[in-house]
Amino acid sequence: MASASCVSLLVLVAMASAASAQLSPTFYATSCPDALATISRVVTAAVRSEPRMGASLVRLHFHDCFVDGCDGSVLLADTGSFVGEQGAAPNAGSIRGMNVIDNVKTQVEALCKQTVSCADILAVAARDSVFALGGPFWTVPLGRRDSTTASKTNVENDLPPPSSDLQGLTDKFSNKGLSVTDMVALSGAHTIGQSQCKNFRDRIYNDTNIDTAFATSLKANCPQATGSSDSSLAPLDRTSPNAFDNAYYTNLLSQKGLLHSDQVLFNGGGTDNTVRSFASNPATFGSAFATAMVNMGNISPKTGTQGQIRLSCSKVNA
Numbered sequence: 001m002a003s004a005s006c007v008s009l010l011v012l013v014a015m016a017s018a019a020s021a022q023l024s025p026t027f028y029a030t031s032c033p034d035a036l037a038t039i040s041r042v043v044t045a046a047v048r049s050e051p052r053m054g055a056s057l058v059r060l061h062f063h064d065c066f067v068d069g070c071d072g073s074v075l076l077a078d079t080g081s082f083v084g085e086q087g088a089a090p091n092a093g094s095i096r097g098m099n100v101i102d103n104v105k106t107q108v109e110a111l112c113k114q115t116v117s118c119a120d121i122l123a124v125a126a127r128d129s130v131f132a133l134g135g136p137f138w139t140v141p142l143g144r145r146d147s148t149t150a151s152k153t154n155v156e157n158d159l160p161p162p163s164s165d166l167q168g169l170t171d172k173f174s175n176k177g178l179s180v181t182d183m184v185a186l187s188g189a190h191t192i193g194q195s196q197c198k199n200f201r202d203r204i205y206n207d208t209n210i211d212t213a214f215a216t217s218l219k220a221n222c223p224q225a226t227g228s229s230d231s232s233l234a235p236l237d238r239t240s241p242n243a244f245d246n247a248y249y250t251n252l253l254s255q256k257g258l259l260h261s262d263q264v265l266f267n268g269g270g271t272d273n274t275v276r277s278f279a280s281n282p283a284t285f286g287s288a289f290a291t292a293m294v295n296m297g298n299i300s301p302k303t304g305t306q307g308q309i310r311l312s313c314s315k316v317n318a
Contacts, residue, residue, distance in 0.1 A: 023141030023301060027120075032112035039104050039121060043128040046100045051242035054129035055193025056097035061126035062189070062296065063091060064119065066176060067154045069300025071147035072118035075101060075313040081149075088155035093231060094196060098314070101125065105313050118313035119144035123297045130289075133192055135244030138290035141297065145307035148316045162199040164261040166269045176299050182292040184265055184274045188285055190236040191248035195258055197222035198230040203260045209267055211255045218258075234258060246286075249279035 047054040064074040131137045160172040173183040204215040235241035257263035266275040278285035
């Protein structure tokens with residue numbers, strides 16, 4: 001009987017543990033009921049002031065979740081005990097939007113002290129950015145907690161580089177529990193934002209699956225020699241760079257993907273039909289993108305008593 005009681009207790013503990021790991025859209029309904037409206041107000045104003053900020057905030061959430069889960073680690077500044085994520089190759093000189101998140105955090109803290117995590121703010125800010133630029137709206141599961149450390153090395157190991165081939169992309173997303181459809185849909189975030197010359201130089205000079213006029217138009221501000229032009233910017237979607245729509249996929253159909261890792265999605269491989277589907281039906285893309293964002297937001301969240309609720313998003317609580 002004693003053994004059976006122990007087994008029952010273990011089952012109950014396991015069930016409680018599983019329950020604590022579940023995120024919920026109503027997580028702050030009682031503890032901070034005005035949190036989501038506050039996040040929306042600050043983010044919408046920032047995106048209206050600078051549409052590119054919407055892409056930057058979506059990218060922050062993506063770069064957070066792909067490295068040790070959605071735990072706000074991307075926001076941590078370097079300390080004496082760890083080298084953080086912001087100086088890693090995929091982030092250095094390009095990551096931005098932390099000031100908007102800090103502004104949100106300050107306003108939310110004024111409402112509800114040490115209640116809303118930076119990781120959750122990132123997830124909601126990404127959703128509100130997409131919506132502010134004309135994209136879909138989705139319900140964000142909440143209840144993530146913040147990490148107390150960060151890893152430059154993990155960024156460089158886990159984030160897919162712009163030189164990725166289709167198998168490399170598929171592997172990176174699969175490693176995070178995301179499907180091929182999720183991968184193609186999340187790549188559609190490149191319908192907004194810009195990229196640096198150093199990320200597409202090799203494509204415009206060496207790839208053969210690229211529209212000739214498109215490549216030529218990019219070479220003026222991105223010469224073949226590396227140097228001062230490395231950080232010059234080009235829109236990821238020249239058709240409608242400040243609108244969250246499905247033009248990214250129609251660009252791929254005409255070999256006008258800016259990054260090598262964009263065009264490999266439509267290059268005679270297994271994702272061609274998904275690209276065609278998203279290109280022909282904006283609603284299909286919007287629905288798939290919303291689903292994929294929720295799936296990405298579920299990557300290894302810290303919940304329950306894991307981590308902490310940081311008072312400042314850039315540093316661990318003292």
